[in-house]
Amino acid sequence: MTDEPSPFHSIIQLIEDENSPLSFGKSGSQGQPYVCAFQFKGVNIWDKPIHLKTVVFRSTMGPSAITQDLNGEKPVQAGDSFTLVAALDQIEGSAMERGLYFDEFRKRFGSFSIAIFLKDGSSGAWLANIDDVEKFLAAGEKAMVVK
Numbered sequence: 001m002t003d004e005p006s007p008f009h010s011i012i013q014l015i016e017d018e019n020s021p022l023s024f025g026k027s028g029s030q031g032q033p034y035v036c037a038f039q040f041k042g043v044n045i046w047d048k049p050i051h052l053k054t055v056v057f058r059s060t061m062g063p064s065a066i067t068q069d070l071n072g073e074k075p076v077q078a079g080d081s082f083t084l085v086a087a088l089d090q091i092e093g094s095a096m097e098r099g100l101y102f103d104e105f106r107k108r109f110g111s112f113s114i115a116i117f118l119k120d121g122s123s124g125a126w127l128a129n130i131d132d133v134e135k136f137l138a139a140g141e142k143a144m145v146v147k
Contacts, residue, residue: 011050012116014126015041015081021114021128023085024140025098033144035137036099038066040084040114040126049075051119055084060111060127071119084116102137109133 014021020041026033038057044050052073058065066086076082088099100108110133115125128136 011046034099035105038086043081054117056115
């Protein structure tokens with residue numbers, strides 16, 4: 001994933017692993033894997049607490065987006081990690097109740113952005129292009145085979 005250049009990225013760093021920025025599930029023991037949620041893992045690399053306000057997971061290919069209000073969350077202390085999750089069962093017209101099968105995810109979120117807004121007015125975004133999404137889906141499929 002690429003960072004849009006901004007001073008914000010000296011405050012929050014993205015952690016990429018097998019469940020970030022996407023989380024996966026599988027329907028039954030022989031079923032198809034699917035994307036069940038956006039799952040942004042980050043760490044506060046600033047020397048002060050940060051106060052998260054809103055996170056927006058938005059398709060860059062169409063109108064699909066999930067916005068979450070984080071005003072009730074506790075501040076993230078300096079050096080602490082955090083996870084922001086947005087379940088894909090919120091997406092209207094999904095073929096399944098728990099998320100999106102990979103093909104449907106590609107159509108709706110083949111590239112996407114994650115924008116985080118802080119209470120102090122600063123914000124930052126991360127962009128996942130088509131190649132990034134394919135890499136995430138391949139990792140998710142591999143993880144589902146192992147389980």
